[in-house]
Amino acid sequence: MATAAAHQAARTQAAHATSDATGTAPGQAPGTAAYQTAFDTAVAAEERIEPRDWMPDAYRATLVRQIAQHAHSEIIGMQPEANWITRAPSLRRKAILMAKVQDEAGHGLYLYSAAETLGTGRDELLDKLHSGRQKYSSIFNYPTLTWADVGAIGWLVDGAAITNQVPLCRCSYGPYARAMVRICKEESFHQRQGYELLLALSRGTEAQHAMAQDAVDRWWWPSLMMFGPPDDESSHSAQSMEWKIKRHSNDELRQRFVDICVPQAESLGLTLPDPDLVWNEERGHHDFGAIDWTEFWEVLKGNGPCNEQRITQRRQAHDEGAWVREAAATHAAKHSEAKHAEAQDSGANGKATA
Amino acid sequence: MTTSLNPASSADADAVTAAAALALGDDALVLSHRLGEWAGHAPVLEEEVALANIALDLLGQARVLLSLVGDEDELAYLREERAFRNVQLVEQPNGDFAHTIARQLYFSTYQRLLYGRLAETDGPLAGLAAKAVKEVAYHQDHAEQWTVRLGDGTAESHDRMQQGCDALWRHTGEMFQPVDGIDIDWPEIEASWTASVTAVLERATLAVPEGPRTGAWSAGAGRQGLHTEPFGRMLAEMQHLHRSHPGASW
Numbered sequence: 239m240a241t242a243a244a245h246q247a248a249r250t251q252a253a254h255a256t257s258d259a260t261g262t263a264p265g266q267a268p269g270t271a272a273y274q275t276a277f278d279t280a281v282a283a284e285e286r287i288e289p290r291d292w293m294p295d296a297y298r299a300t301l302v303r304q305i306a307q308h309a310h311s312e313i314i315g316m317q318p319e320a321n322w323i324t325r326a327p328s329l330r331r332k333a334i335l336m337a338k339v340q341d342e343a344g345h346g347l348y349l350y351s352a353a354e355t356l357g358t359g360r361d362e363l364l365d366k367l368h369s370g371r372q373k374y375s376s377i378f379n380y381p382t383l384t385w386a387d388v389g390a391i392g393w394l395v396d397g398a399a400i401t402n403q404v405p406l407c408r409c410s411y412g413p414y415a416r417a418m419v420r421i422c423k424e425e426s427f428h429q430r431q432g433y434e435l436l437l438a439l440s441r442g443t444e445a446q447h448a449m450a451q452d453a454v455d456r457w458w459w460p461s462l463m464m465f466g467p468p469d470d471e472s473s474h475s476a477q478s479m480e481w482k483i484k485r486h487s488n489d490e491l492r493q494r495f496v497d498i499c500v501p502q503a504e505s506l507g508l509t510l511p512d513p514d515l516v517w518n519e520e521r522g523h524h525d526f527g528a529i530d531w532t533e534f535w536e537v538l539k540g541n542g543p544c545n546e547q548r549i550t551q552r553r554q555a556h557d558e559g560a561w562v563r564e565a566a567a568t569h570a571a572k573h574s575e576a577k578h579a580e581a582q583d584s585g586a587n588g589k590a591t592a
Numbered sequence: 593m594t595t596s597l598n599p600a601s602s603a604d605a606d607a608v609t610a611a612a613a614l615a616l617g618d619d620a621l622v623l624s625h626r627l628g629e630w631a632g633h634a635p636v637l638e639e640e641v642a643l644a645n646i647a648l649d650l651l652g653q654a655r656v657l658l659s660l661v662g663d664e665d666e667l668a669y670l671r672e673e674r675a676f677r678n679v680q681l682v683e684q685p686n687g688d689f690a691h692t693i694a695r696q697l698y699f700s701t702y703q704r705l706l707y708g709r710l711a712e713t714d715g716p717l718a719g720l721a722a723k724a725v726k727e728v729a730y731h732q733d734h735a736e737q738w739t740v741r742l743g744d745g746t747a748e749s750h751d752r753m754q755q756g757c758d759a760l761w762r763h764t765g766e767m768f769q770p771v772d773g774i775d776i777d778w779p780e781i782e783a784s785w786t787a788s789v790t791a792v793l794e795r796a797t798l799a800v801p802e803g804p805r806t807g808a809w810s811a812g813a814g815r816q817g818l819h820t821e822p823f824g825r826m827l828a829e830m831q832h833l834h835r836s837h838p839g840a841s842w
């Protein structure tokens with residue numbers, strides 16, 4: 239604890255030194271090497287880097303990119319599920335689904351705020367999303383064709399997200415780690431609700447059971463792709479591990495997810511669409527079939543079933559909302575001007591009477 | 593199909609309460625559905641959260657109210673259009689954001705007054721109203737703030753807000769037709785509503801609409817089961833899946 243405090247003080251001093259240096263005496267600032275050492279020591283000691291601490295530019299850029307992509311995924315991810323809000327087959331399910339979609343909007347808000355602490359605002363990030371310069375999770379480029387897809391998304395997509403995100407609760411960047419703690423709690427709720435939805439279908443009528451199986455058949459492989467390309471093709475992994483942004487490799491997390499899902503699928507009474515899925519006693523894990531990486535890269539490139547539809551709806555909502563945001567900003571400016579003028583008035587009056 | 597709930601056919605107090613619960617429950621159910629249509633389309637992320645919040649509150653109210661009458665899902669999913677008792681205002685399509693806000697302003701102001709007075713009675717709906725009025729206070733605050741922001745914002749937002757208020761005005765008279773089983777001073781509610789809405793519109797630099805609010809068509813007859821054309825399509829979407837699997841549970 240004492241060391242943590244000392245490091246914190248050193249890093250904050252370093253940060254102050256930077257700002258002093260730019261304003262007054264550039265030559266006297268300690269070299270970047272000193273900040274780098276303080277940063278490295280802090281990361282190695284599992285301390286959290288906070289917004290005011292010095293950090294390498296590449297660390298900042300990596301975080302902004304990752305947090306932005308995560309935030310974009312939350313808000314694009316609202317679409318496939320919102321697709322079923324108006325058709326939810328019971329009022330209880332409708333309430334659960336509306337609350338879930340609302341949670342995802344909330345996750346978007348937390349994450350855009352976390353990115354903001356690194357100096358990049360929401361408007362800029364949305365701009366990059368809308369112009370295709372930043373991505374969101376490819377999973378949301380698949381369509382929700384039946385009600386069972388809502389359950390499959392909860393169980394598999396939120397499930398995969400949790401597997402990916404629980405380690406991020408220990409991410410070296412404080413605001414991101416804290417946002418993830420909140421988000422993971424809600425995602426695990428979503429996962430259980432999705433599972434429960436599928437269970438009701440699986441134990442329901444023949445048609446409901448078939449609907450559930452069909453949804454799992456369509457969502458299983460794309461869910462496995464959510465962990466990203468295999469380790470030998472993953473470009474950012476090594477550095478992110480070193481920075482303790484990432485804790486486990488894509489393949490490790492994917493394996494963990496498969497091992498979690500197999501017994502759950504059994505309890506659901508549904509099968510996973512992989513003939514090669516088998517328990518490997520020696521490894522202590524399930525072996526599973528080859529993933530179609532061509533499909534993964536195609537969807538990533540923009541050729542998935544819904545890429546165009548998702549980004550068009552997002553842009554449209556944004557563009558159609560422009561006059562609302564403009565009105566709110568104009569109103570706020572008028573209001574604060576009026577307040578300002580009032581304050582000046584009373585100030586002037588005060589002087590005149592005094 | 594659901595049992596008939598026409599209170600005129602029975603002097604039974606329970607039936608009267610059920611008819612009242614059905615009217616208020618349908619209002620909440622239908623408006624919640626309309627607000628749910630905004631998901632993924634809101635002008636700003638904060639409004640995704642806010643509109644969903646309001647929709648969820650209303651859905652919660654609807655479920656309690658409909659459960660007083662019968663099975664909530666049978667009532668929501670298996671009734672025909674003519675059996676719904678909501679006012680026409682809540683079934684009106686969303687339009688643009690200003691249109692939705694105008695609908696929210698008119699309805700949440702009404703609902704807050706209605707639940708507020710209902711909470712003071714010793715009738716069977718008082719407990720529910722007392723709880724709901726707290727939620728509705730937030731809905732009204734949200735609607736008033738946006739009405740003022742948009743009315744007193746840019747020239748475009750002012751025009752849109754005025755258009756929304758004007759277009760929905762004709763559906764506001766119906767809200768004050770007394771509902772059997774709700775023993776409150778209806779003319780007083782209408783007067784309070786008019787005063788409250790007028791004050792907000794003035795603050796928003798908007799004109800109080802001048803069109804008729806009563807009469808054969810302008811007042812509407814949703815409480816008697818006469819609805820507007822968009823409502824049938826809304827129900828078709830809402831009920832389709834449930835009706836496609838008779839007897840299934842979800």
Ligand SMILES: [Fe+2]
Nearest residue numbers: 312341342345
């Ligand atoms: Fe989420």
Ligand SMILES: [Fe+2]
Nearest residue numbers: 342396425428
């Ligand atoms: Fe989620």
